[in-house]
Amino acid sequence: MLSIVIPCYNEEESIPAFFKEVEKVSQQIDHEIEYIFVNDGSKDSTLSCLRELHRSYPQKVRYISFSRNFGKEAGLYAGLQSAKGELVTVMDADLQDPPELLPEMIRLIETEDIDCVGTRRATRDGEPAIRSFFARMFYKLINKIGETEMVDGARDFRLMTRQMVDSILELTEYNRFSKGIFSWVGFNTKYLSYENRERVAGETSWSFWSLLSYSIDGIINFSEVPLNIASYVGALSCFGSVIAMLVILFRTLMYGDPTSGWPSMVCIFLFVGGLQLLCLGIIGKYIGKIFMETKNRPAYIVKETEENNLL
Template identity: 85%
Template sequence: MLSIVVPCYNEEESIPLFFKEVEKISGQIKQRVEYIFINDGSKDQTLDVLRALHKENPEKVRYISFSRNFGKEAGLYAGLKEAKGDFITVMDVDLQDPPELLPEMIEMVETSDLDCVGTRRVDREGEPAIRSFFARLFYKLVNRIGETEMVDGARDFRLMTRQMVDAILELSEYNRFSKGIFSWVGFKTEYLPYENRERIAGETSWSFWSLLSYSIDGIVNFSETPLNFASYVGAFSCIGSVIAMLVIIFRTLVKGDPTSGWPSLVCIFLFVGGLQLLCLGIIGKYIGKIFMETKRRPIYIVKETDADQK
C-alpha cells in the first residue's frame, strides 16, 4: 500500500483538484493507494470537503480533523502516525509537489537499496526575492553551524519506506522541524530535482515572518551554535572590558586624567546592554523549548476522524 499524507489548512479549493490530479497517475502505481488528509483547524469549508470526499471514496480517503490549528508539523506527525502503507509519501495539497513524480520515486525505492526518495526545487521562480534570499541564507547557515545536513531546496514531498517512517515516529518531541528530523534519522536518500511550481488555487498561509520564525526554530532544534555564540560574546565582552580598563589606567598614569566624554560612555553602555539582551534572548529561546518539552503536552488533539462517520 502507498499512503499519501496531505496536511491541509484552509484548502477547500485545492483538495478536489489535488485528488483529481493524483488519481490520474494512480493507474501507474501498482500499490493500493490511501489518502490521509489532516485538517489543521481550517476556518473555511475544508472539513466539509473532506467529509464529502470520504463519503464518495470511503475505502480510499481518510481524514483527521484537529480541534484547532496546531501547525503543519503536527499535521505531518499525525498523518505519518495514521499511515498504514508499506510506502509513505508526504505532499502539499496545493500541487506544488508534482504527483507525476510518484511512479518514478516508487520505482527507485523498489529497484535499489534506497530508503527514501526526496524532491528538491532547482529554482525559486515566482517566489518573492527576499524570501528566496533568506531561504538560501538559512540553508547555508544551518549546514555550517548544525550537525544535520539539510539540502537546499528540499521539499517535504518525499517517498519513505515503512522502516524510515517508524524511526521518525520514535522522535515524539513537541518542538518539531521535519526537514531536520528526516535528515537526522539517517537512511539512504536521493533527491529528484524539479522546477518550481505555483499554487493551483488558494493562498499560502506562510508569511515571511512565519517562515522566519520557522527557520529560527530549525536552527535552535538542530544546533547548539547560538548558545556557544552567546558564551563567546560574554567572554569577549569580559576580556575587552579588562583590556579597556588597563588601557585607561595606563593612559591616566602616563598622561594624567583625560577629559571624560559621556556620549562615548552611553554608547558603550548601550552596546554592552544590547549584547547582554541578545545573549539572554538566545538562552531564553532554548529554555522556552525545554519548558514546552517538559510540559509533555500532546502534539495535536483530534476532534473528528473518518472513523466517526462510519
C-alpha cells in the first residue's frame, strides 16, 4: 500500500483538483492507495469537502480533522501516525508538488538501495525575490551551524519506506521541524529536481513573517550555535570594557585628561544594554522551547475522523 498524507488548511478549492490529478497518476502505479487528508482547523469548507470525498470513496479516502489550527508540522505528524502503507509520501494539496513524479519515485525506491526519494525545486521562479533571498540564506546558515545537512529547495514532498517513517515517529518532540527531522533520522535519500509550480487554487497561508519565525524555530531546534554566540558576545563585551577602563586610567595618570562627555557614555550604555537583551532573547527562545516540551502537551487534538463522523 502507498499512503499519501495531505495536510490541509483552507484548501476547499484545491482538494478536488488534487484528488483528480493523483487519481490520473495512480493508473501508472501498481499499488493500493490510501489518502489521508489532515484538516488543520480550516475556516472554509475544507472539512465538508473531505466528508463528501470520503462518502464517494470510503475505502480509499480517510481524513483527520483537528479541533483548531495546530500548524502544518502537527498535520504532518498526525498523518504519518495514521498512515498504514509500506510506502508513505507527503504532499501539499495545492499541486505545487507534481503527482506525476510518484511513479518514478516508487521505481527508484524499489530498484535502488535507498530509503527515501525527496524532491527539490530546481529554481525559485515565481517566488518573491526577498523570500527567495532569505530562503537561500537560511539554508546556507543552517548547514554551517546545524547538526544535520538540509538541501536547499527541498520540499516536504518525499516518498519514504515504512522503516524510515517509524523512525520519524519515534521522535515525539512537541517542537517539530520536519525538514530537519527528515535529515536527522538518516537513511539513504535521493533527490529529484523539478521546476517551481504555482498553486492551482487559493492563496498561501505562509507570510514572510511566518516563514521567518519557522526558520528561527528550525535553527533553534537543530543548533546550539546561537547560545554559543550569546556567550561569545558577552565575553567580548566584557573584554572590551576592561580594555576601555585601562585606557582611561592610563590617560588619567599620564596626562590628567580623563575621558569626559555624557553622550559617549549614553551610547555605550545603550550598546551594552542592547547586547544583553539580545543574549537574553536568544536564551529565552531556548528556555521557551524547553518550557513547551516539559508541559508534555499533545501536538494536536483530533475532533473528527471518517470513523467517528456522524453527519
